[in-house]
Each structure stands twice: as C-alpha cells, then as structure tokens.
Amino acid sequence: MKKILVTGSNGQIGVELVRHLRGIYGDSNVTASDINKPSVSDEGPFAVLDVCDGKAVAEFLEGSKVDCVVHLAGILSAKAETNPQLAWNVNANGLYTVLEAARARGCSLFFPSSIAAFGPASPQKNTPQDTIQRPTTIYGVAKVAGELLCDYYHLKYGMDTRGVRFPGLISYAALPGGGTTDYAVHIYYKAVAEGKYTSYIAKGSFMDMMYMPDALGAVVQLMEADPKKLIHRNAFNISAMSFDPEGIAASIRKILPDFKLSYDVDPKRQAIADSWPDSLDCSAARDEWGFSPSFDLDAMTKDMLQRVPKP
Numbered sequence: 001m002k003k004i005l006v007t008g009s010n011g012q013i014g015v016e017l018v019r020h021l022r023g024i025y026g027d028s029n030v031t032a033s034d035i036n037k038p039s040v041s042d043e044g045p046f047a048v049l050d051v052c053d054g055k056a057v058a059e060f061l062e063g064s065k066v067d068c069v070v071h072l073a074g075i076l077s078a079k080a081e082t083n084p085q086l087a088w089n090v091n092a093n094g095l096y097t098v099l100e101a102a103r104a105r106g107c108s109l110f111f112p113s114s115i116a117a118f119g120p121a122s123p124q125k126n127t128p129q130d131t132i133q134r135p136t137t138i139y140g141v142a143k144v145a146g147e148l149l150c151d152y153y154h155l156k157y158g159m160d161t162r163g164v165r166f167p168g169l170i171s172y173a174a175l176p177g178g179g180t181t182d183y184a185v186h187i188y189y190k191a192v193a194e195g196k197y198t199s200y201i202a203k204g205s206f207m208d209m210m211y212m213p214d215a216l217g218a219v220v221q222l223m224e225a226d227p228k229k230l231i232h233r234n235a236f237n238i239s240a241m242s243f244d245p246e247g248i249a250a251s252i253r254k255i256l257p258d259f260k261l262s263y264d265v266d267p268k269r270q271a272i273a274d275s276w277p278d279s280l281d282c283s284a285a286r287d288e289w290g291f292s293p294s295f296d297l298d299a300m301t302k303d304m305l306q307r308v309p310k311p
C-alpha cells in the first residue's frame with residue numbers, strides 16, 4: 001500500500017483508520033473520502049465521493065494514482081433494516097462499483113465483512129472460518145455477497161482483494177453508526193456520565209467484540225501479509241473477546257463498583273443479535289497472517305473508562 005483511498009472515512013472506523021494509516025504511510029498518501037464532508041477536518045487530503053458514483057470513483061483513482069482502496073462506506077446492521085433498499089444499494093452496489101473502478105486501475109482492495117455474514121443456521125459457538133452462511137438481515141446478505149464478489153475478483157482477475165469479518169468494534173473517537181453491538185460502546189459513555197446504563201440487548205446474548213486499536217492493526221497486518229501465505233482472502237474471522245451485557249458490566253464494576261445495569265430490550269436489535277454467532281474461531285487469521293489482538297475485556301474497559309469524554 002503506497003497511495004490509499006479510504007471510503008466512508010467519516011464513520012466509526014474511518015476516523016481512526018485514516019489517522020492510523022497516515023501515521024504509517026504519510027499524510028499525503030492517504031486520502032479520506034465520504035459522501036459528506038467531515039465535521040472536523042484532519043490533516044491530509046479529503047474528497048467528497050459517493051461510492052455509488054462509478055465515474056467519480058474511477059476518475060479519482062486514476063487522477064490520484066491510488067494503488068489501494070480501503071472500502072469502509074456502508075450502512076450498518078440496525079440502520080439497514082429500516083431501509084433495506086438503501087442498504088443494498090450502498091453495501092452491495094457500492095462495493096461492486098468500487099471493485100470495478102479498482103480493477104480498471106489495478107488497485108488492491110480491503111473489504112470489511114462482519115459477524116453478520118453468519119445466520120441462525122451457522123454454528124453459534126466457535127463459528128468456523130468456512131461454514132454455512134445464511135444470514136437473515138439485509139446487512140448480512142450484502143456482506144455475504146460482498147465476500148463472494150471480492151473472492152470472485154481475485155479468482156477471475158487476479159485482483160488483490162482481502163477482508164476480515166469484523167466483530168462489534170468498541171472505540172471512543174467516533175460514535176458507532178447504527179449497528180447491533182453499539183450498546184457495548186454506549187455503556188462506557190453512560191457509566192462515566194451517569195453510573196448506570198439500560199441495555200437494549202438482553203442478558204445472556206453473547207457477541208464477538210474487539211477494541212479499535214486491534215481492528216486498525218489487523219487491517220494493516222492483513223493488507224501487508226505475504227500473499228503466498230493466504231489460503232483465504234474474503235473474509236477472515238477475527239475477534240478479541242465475546243461477552244454479554246452482564247460480562248461488560250462486571251468488567252466496568254471492577255473500576256466503578258457502583259455501576260448499575262438494567263434492561264429494556266429492543267426486539268428488533270435483539271432478533272439480529274440472536275441470529276449472530278456467540279463466538280468465532282479465528283484460527284485461520286492467526287495461522288495465515290499472524291492475527292493477535294492485544295486487548296482483552298478488562299484491558300479495554302480500563303482504557304475506555306479513562307478515555308471516553310467526561311460530562
């Protein structure tokens with residue numbers, strides 16, 4: 001990766017990934033882009049780019065001599081269920097559009113799939129890398145299509161496509177954009193501000209999660225991995241921990257002993273959570289490119305409670 005375009009860069013991942021990539025590859029070599037201008041401008045180049053506008057994306061890649069696209073633009077799971085047509089257009093057609101532009105220019109491409117690419121028929125515990133994938137959300141359907149499309153572009157055109165299945169990502173720099181695992185971010189903000197949190201996800205609902213610094217490291221590690229060692233490409237299971245609301249609350253109470261957790265379960269987001277794995281098998285990522293996250297739940301909790309903004 002030398003000249004990188006990041007799409008959807010105003011989002012939860014993009015805000016931090018752009019900064020991380022600029023620290024490695026240089027400010028001027030990483031262009032951030034989104035459908036809207038960012039509310040706060042960072043150092044380095046930014047372009048307004050709609051990923052569904054193939055002509056604009058192709059012209060930008062050519063004009064800026066981009067050699068790698070990190071394609072983050074998308075509509076997240078819970079938001080996608082409120083407008084499946086928009087979600088399909090951005091998540092599936094947008095990926096196809098960017099793949100075509102990247103193929104024409106000879107770029108490599110990173111695509112973030114999700115634990116949402118699994119469904120109720122997938123094994124729920126220690127979900128294997130290669131297993132049945134019949135998701136029941138439009139977000140998951142588009143992610144499976146995206147994984148297959150990226151593999152197809154590699155097989156058919158030799159394009160260097162690589163991707164991971166991100167679990168729920170927890171971070172403090174930008175708020176999450178309407179996913180099912182957002183509660184695991186909100187809980188820290190409320191713990192610091194009010195000492196209590198009401199969870200829309202039920203007790204006993206385990207989902208995979210990861211702290212943002214490990215997610216950023218994984219993107220670079222995978223994109224820089226020796227291609228000869230990659231048996232898989234799209235998309236590697238990765239996760240650093242699996243917990244339910246009680247587990248994260250217990251971790252918070254080690255630092256804030258009076259923290260209180262209550263429940264007001266949202267049936268729509270709960271149904272999505274119930275269709276996803278409890279925990280992933282990440283052995284392919286470990287074996288093929290050395291995936292090794294450094295934050296466990298308590299280390300993440302300690303860091304988050306120090307860093308989330310105090311009211």
Ligand SMILES: NC(=O)c1ccc[n+]([C@@H]2O[C@H](COP(=O)([O-])OP(=O)(O)OC[C@H]3O[C@@H](n4cnc5c(N)ncnc54)[C@H](O)[C@@H]3O)[C@@H](O)[C@H]2O)c1
Pocket residue numbers: 007008009010011012013014033034035036049050051052071072073074075076090094112113114115165166167168169170175176177178179181
């Ligand atoms: N955050 C997570 O926990 C998580 C987990 C698994 C996978 N992912 C995937 O990672 C990617 C980024 O996630 P995120 O959490 O940063 O999402 P986000 O919702 O915070 O940000 C997505 C960004 O995409 C932009 N966007 C929407 N439509 C666009 C379009 N037509 N053209 C250009 N930009 C457009 C939005 O403006 C937004 O800034 C998504 O593909 C998401 O599915 C995220």
